[in-house]
Every structure is written in structure tokens, then in C-alpha cells.
Amino acid sequence: MVHEERPGTQPDADASPGRGGLGTLRVPSAVDQVADRLLTAIALGEFSVGERLPAERELAAILGVSRPTVRAAVARLRDIGCLDVTRGRAGGHYVRSGWREESAPAVRRTLEPRWEQTKALLDARGLVESLIARTAAERRDARDIERMTAALAEYTEAATAPATGPGAGPGAGPAAGTRIRRSDAALHHAITRAAKNEPLALYSRQLLRDISAGFPIEPYRGNATERALADHRALTDAVVAGDGDTAASVAARHFDLTEQALRAALERSLRPADRPAPEA
Amino acid sequence: MVHEERPGTQPDADASPGRGGLGTLRVPSAVDQVADRLLTAIALGEFSVGERLPAERELAAILGVSRPTVRAAVARLRDIGCLDVTRGRAGGHYVRSGWREESAPAVRRTLEPRWEQTKALLDARGLVESLIARTAAERRDARDIERMTAALAEYTEAATAPATGPGAGPGAGPAAGTRIRRSDAALHHAITRAAKNEPLALYSRQLLRDISAGFPIEPYRGNATERALADHRALTDAVVAGDGDTAASVAARHFDLTEQALRAALERSLRPADRPAPEA
DNA sequence: ACTTAAGGTCTTGTTTTCTGACCATTCTTT
DNA sequence: AAAGAATGGTCAGAAAACAAGACCTTAAGT
Numbered sequence: 024m025v026h027e028e029r030p031g032t033q034p035d036a037d038a039s040p041g042r043g044g045l046g047t048l049r050v051p052s053a054v055d056q057v058a059d060r061l062l063t064a065i066a067l068g069e070f071s072v073g074e075r076l077p078a079e080r081e082l083a084a085i086l087g088v089s090r091p092t093v094r095a096a097v098a099r100l101r102d103i104g105c106l107d108v109t110r111g112r113a114g115g116h117y118v119r120s121g122w123r124e125e126s127a128p129a130v131r132r133t134l135e136p137r138w139e140q141t142k143a144l145l146d147a148r149g150l151v152e153s154l155i156a157r158t159a160a161e162r163r164d165a166r167d168i169e170r171m172t173a174a175l176a177e178y179t180e181a182a183t184a185p186a187t188g189p190g191a192g193p194g195a196g197p198a199a200g201t202r203i204r205r206s207d208a209a210l211h212h213a214i215t216r217a218a219k220n221e222p223l224a225l226y227s228r229q230l231l232r233d234i235s236a237g238f239p240i241e242p243y244r245g246n247a248t249e250r251a252l253a254d255h256r257a258l259t260d261a262v263v264a265g266d267g268d269t270a271a272s273v274a275a276r277h278f279d280l281t282e283q284a285l286r287a288a289l290e291r292s293l294r295p296a297d298r299p300a301p302e303a
Numbered sequence: 304m305v306h307e308e309r310p311g312t313q314p315d316a317d318a319s320p321g322r323g324g325l326g327t328l329r330v331p332s333a334v335d336q337v338a339d340r341l342l343t344a345i346a347l348g349e350f351s352v353g354e355r356l357p358a359e360r361e362l363a364a365i366l367g368v369s370r371p372t373v374r375a376a377v378a379r380l381r382d383i384g385c386l387d388v389t390r391g392r393a394g395g396h397y398v399r400s401g402w403r404e405e406s407a408p409a410v411r412r413t414l415e416p417r418w419e420q421t422k423a424l425l426d427a428r429g430l431v432e433s434l435i436a437r438t439a440a441e442r443r444d445a446r447d448i449e450r451m452t453a454a455l456a457e458y459t460e461a462a463t464a465p466a467t468g469p470g471a472g473p474g475a476g477p478a479a480g481t482r483i484r485r486s487d488a489a490l491h492h493a494i495t496r497a498a499k500n501e502p503l504a505l506y507s508r509q510l511l512r513d514i515s516a517g518f519p520i521e522p523y524r525g526n527a528t529e530r531a532l533a534d535h536r537a538l539t540d541a542v543v544a545g546d547g548d549t550a551a552s553v554a555a556r557h558f559d560l561t562e563q564a565l566r567a568a569l570e571r572s573l574r575p576a577d578r579p580a581p582e583a
Numbered sequence: 584a585c586t587t588a589a590g591g592t593c594t595t596g597t598t599t600t601c602t603g604a605c606c607a608t609t610c611t612t613t
Numbered sequence: 614a615a616a617g618a619a620t621g622g623t624c625a626g627a628a629a630a631c632a633a634g635a636c637c638t639t640a641a642g643t
Binding site: 332333334368369370371389390391392 | 602
């Protein structure tokens with residue numbers, strides 16, 4: 024989340040279990056929600072690295088809020104460090120390329136108190152994605168199979184294709200990783216869709232957003248790509264075959280891989296601080 | 304939900320799938336949320352029929368909002384017809400005895416546009432509770448087994464005990480049903496706790512809240528009680544035994560029962576309207 | 584040089600919420 | 614019967630968030 028602590032709303036001492044759901048109420052402001060949605064879109068790969076967000080006025084129109092609200096939300100993301108802002112005609116808010124290192128202090132400040140919660144969120148994501156895969160395997164129909172097969176083909180092509188251009192360094196605009204992320208998101212979306220349950224799909228997105236709220240996820244880099252490709256193929260096969268158990272276990276394995284990568288990255292990023300090293 | 308349509312927020316044309324979640328934004332007010340939470344707490348049996356809600360000032364303190372906000376929310380519930388209000392020293396807001404019939408139109412107005420979503424939410428709840436049961440079976444430890452066994456014993460006693468008083472009809476004050484609901488909630492809480500994942504537990508509560516936000520759930524009445532008791536016993540046994548598959552399937556069956564009861568109740572409550580009868 | 588499209592800044596008014604006080608009612612206690 | 618206490622009912626002022634719109638600055642295109 025990108026929520027700011029506002030005076031008037033106590034910090035999250037939510038859900039005292041004794042009174043079954045009655046606890047301090049969180050009232051998200053419009054700015055909170057816009058920031059969350061933008062971050063979600065970025066986390067989902069809707070706007071890839073180097074890509075430009077819609078103009079502020081356009082965003083305001085799309086979201087149905089005023090421009091100051093959009094500006095406040097965008098400023099929050101900029102402060103976190105995941106947006107580069109330029110002015111002028113071709114200006115705008117660009118998703119920052121490698122904002123992990125530069126913004127390490129901000130990231131640490133954001134995530135350090137939430138480390139325990141982040142671990143829990145990663146665990147929840149694995150469980151939920153596993154459930155989605157299982158359900159998709161049990162409910163997929165012919166159209167779903169078509170979509171998943173197509174998405175897998177596209178993903179395979181994107182993952183096995185050589186680097187797009189010569190200089191694929193950071194800041195080189197929409198690079199090869201963009202296509203992989205997009206097709207990866209598309210494949211997972213197809214699977215989620217096959218599960219035929221909108222609230223669950225929403226929760227999946229929410230989890231991804233909450234997890235990636237503090238740091239960028241780029242799980243498929245380096246030699247992890249082959250593993251991811253194999254996972255995706257096995258996952259799709261199981262779902263297409265209607266084998267729920269296999270789909271669930273493959274999904275669990277797959278997202279465990281992601282989880283480990285993220286946890287390693289996060290611990291690496293936290294290490295230089297004053298903390299000795301979080302318990303693993 | 305009890306949201307009022309406010310000028311300035313367009314009706315739910317939410318989530319245009321094309322832009323990955325970017326669409327008109329809905330900004331719920333504090334009053335909306337308080338009303339939802341109160342109605343949910345009532346629907347969940349947190350406050351049983353005839354019971355008094357906390358005083359307005361107390362509610363404001365608990366929820367972390369101001370009293371006018373609480374008052375507005377409470378007034379909304381009173382208008383719907385599920386609260387009786389009396390003044391004076393022993394006064395307060397009491398959960399109305401048979402508020403289902405009198406307030407059917409209001410409830411219908413509130414819920415009708417959400418019928419599709421409610422169906423999806425019920426489905427999601429079944430899936431998630433099944434996942435929780437499976438995970439609990441895989442992760443439970445000695446303490447969890449203790450807790451679940453104790454909760455099951457208490458539930459069994461509550462469910463098999465004869466009716467509390469002579470006239471157990473509606474309006475007879477906190478009746479036998481209260482104890483059953485409470486111990487039922489305690490058992491499910493013990494199982495959820497055994498799954499050892501806080502975000503998932505939170506989501507489970509959230510689903511229950513969203514589902515029951517508009518109508519009272521009294522699933523365990525009549526001959527459904529025996530079925531529920533058997534389910535609970537089987538569920539606890541499977542979790543204790545560490546049998547994830549069985550736990551998941553029993554949970555799915557169990558919540559399917561609940562789902563059917565709720566859908567039947569809701570359809571019954573919607574039938575008198577102009578709709579021919581929602582497709583089942 | 585002019586136009587254009589983008590972010591940056593400011594003002595004004597409206598709505599919602601918070602704060603705190605005070606009044607009215609009814610049960611309990613003296 | 615009278616005083617006290619706990620509750621809902623009401624109101625007024627302050628603060629915050631937000632919407633709407635105008636205007637400026639920057640920088641790329643023409």
C-alpha cells in the first residue's frame with residue numbers, strides 16, 4: 024500500500040479478533056486509491072519500465088477524479104522513486120528503469136517495519152495462486168484452453184527470442200523484458216480468467232500490488248527464465264488437462280520461486296542498513 | 304452494501320478490463336464504511352437479535368471515527384429497519400427482531416444490483432475456505448489441534464443442547480442460536496488460525512463481511528444443524544489428521560451448504576419483486 | 584518564431600468530517 | 614419523590630479533502 028498515515032486515522036490496529044471485525048476503521052482517501060491503482064497497474068506490467076503513464080489530465084478523466092488528486096498520487100509514487108518525471112511536450116511520468124538501488128533508503132523505510140507482513144503476503148500469494156490454478160483446471164472450458172494456449176505460445180516466443188536491440192541496457196526504452204513481462208501477465212490472466220471467479224482475481228491483483236508496493240519485482244531475469252518457462256508450460260498443460268492437483272502443485276512451486284527471489288532481493292537491499300540480517 | 308449514490312461518483316462502471324484495472328474510481332465515504340461494517344456485524348450474528356449495540360460514543364471510539372459519522376451510519380440502518388432505537392438511560396440501538404420482512408424492499412433495493420457479484424462472492428468464499436482448510440491440515444501443530452478439538456467440543460455441546468427457553472421464536476432475546484453461531488465462529492477461527500496466514504484470514508473475514516452485508520444469515524436452523532454438525536466434525540478430524548485433500552473437499556461441501564442456504568434466502572427475499580426469478 | 588502538449592502552481596468553492604458542547608429522555612439510586 | 618447517570622438528539626464552528634478551473638513554465642515539434 025502507498026497509504027500515508029493521516030492524523031485522524033490510527034495506524035493499522037485493525038480487526039481486533041475479539042469483536043469479530045469491529046476495529047479501527049480505515050478510510051482510504053481518493054489519493055490513496057489512485058496511488059494504489061497506479062501502482063497496481065505498474066506491478067501488473069500494464070505500464071512497463073520506460074513507458075509513459077497517461078497525462079495527468081487524462082488520468083483524471085479516466086479515473087473520475089480531479090487533477091490535484093492525481094497529482095498527489097503521482098507525487099507519492101515519484102517520492103517512492105518508481106517514476107521519472109519530465110516536463111515539456113514529450114514529457115510525462117515514466118516508469119523508472121532500475122529504481123531499486125537509487126531508492127534503497129526509501130524502500131527500506133517503507134518496507135522495514137512491514138517485513139513480517141510482507142513475508143505473510145508472499146505466502147498468501149503462493150496459496151491463492153495455487154488455488155486459482157487448481158480451480159482453473161477444474162473449470163476451464165474450450166475458450167479458456169484456446170486463450171491459455173495462445174498466451175503460452177506468445178510467452179514462449181517472447182522468452183526464447185534473442186534480445187530485441189543492440190544496447191539493451193537500462194534506460195534504453197521498452198526493452199525485451201517488457202514483452203516477457205507482458206506475455207507473462209497475459210498468461211496468468213488467462214489462467215485466472217479460467218478460474219471464473221472475479222473476486223479471487225481481484226484479490227490476486229491486490230496481493231501482487233501489496234507485495235510490490237515497496238520494491239519492483241523483476242522475477243524473470245537471468246537464468247531464472249528457463250525455470251519460469253518450464254513452470255509456465257507445465258502449469259498450462261495441467262490446467263488444460265484438467266488436472267487440478269498437478270496445477271496446484273506446479274503453481275505453488277512456481278510462486279515459491281518468485282517468493283524466494285523477492286525475499287533474497289529484499290534481504291540484500293536491507294542488509295547494508297543497520298540491521299544485522301533479518302531472520303530467514 | 305448500504306452505499307448511497309452520491310453526486311460526483313459515477314455508478315459502478317468499474318474496472319474496464321482493457322486498461323488493466325484503470326477505470327472510474329469509487330470513493331467510499333466514512334459513513335458508507337461504518338454502515339457496512341455495522342450491518343455486517345449484525346448479519347454475522349456478532350450482535351444477535353434483541354441485543355444492544357455499543358453506545359454511539361463507544362462505537363465512535365472503537366471505529367476511530369467521529370460520532371456524527373456513526374450517527375449517520377446508524378440512521379441509515381434504522382431507516383432500513385434493522386434497528387430499534389430507544390432513548391434514556393437503558394436506551395440505545397437494538398437489533399430489531401424480525402427486520403427481514405418489514406425491510407424487504409429496502410434490502411432488495413440495496414442488494415438487487417449486486418446479485419451477480421454476491422453470487423461470485425459466495426463462490427469465492429467457498430474456494431477460499433476450502434484453501435484455508437487444506438492449508439490448515441498441512442500446517443497445524445499441537446496447539447492448533449488442542450484449540451480445534453476444544454472448539455469442536457463446545458460447538459457440539461451448543462448444537463446438541465435443547466432449546467434454551469420455552470418460546471424460542473423470533474424476538475425471544477439472545478436465544479440458543481447465538482451460542483451456536485458464536486461457537487461456530489470460534490471453530491472456524493481456530494481452523495483459520497491453524498493455516499498460519501494472516502492475510503488469508505483477513506480476506507476470509509472480508510468475504511464473509513461483503514457477502515452478509517445486506518441480509519441476515521442464519522444458516523444453522525432447522526434440520527440443517529445436523530448436517531452442519533457432521534461437517535464440522537469431519538472437517539476438524541481431517542485437519543487434525545493432516546489430510547489436506549479431505550479437509551478441502553469437506554470444507555467445499557460445507558460452505559456449499561451455506562451458500563445454497565444463503566442463495567435460497569436471498570432469492571426468496573427477492574422473489575416478491577418484479578423479477579421473474581434469477582437463474583439458479 | 585509559433586504552436587502544442589505536457590507538468591507546475593495557484594485560487595475558489597463545496598462537501599465531508601471532526602471536535603466539542605449542550606439538550607432531552609429515561610432508568611437507577613438515594 | 615428527587616437526584617444522578619447513561620443514553621440518544623441536536624447544533625455550531627473548524628479543519629481537511631476534493632473538485633473545478635485558470636494560468637504559467639518547459640520542451641518538443643512545425
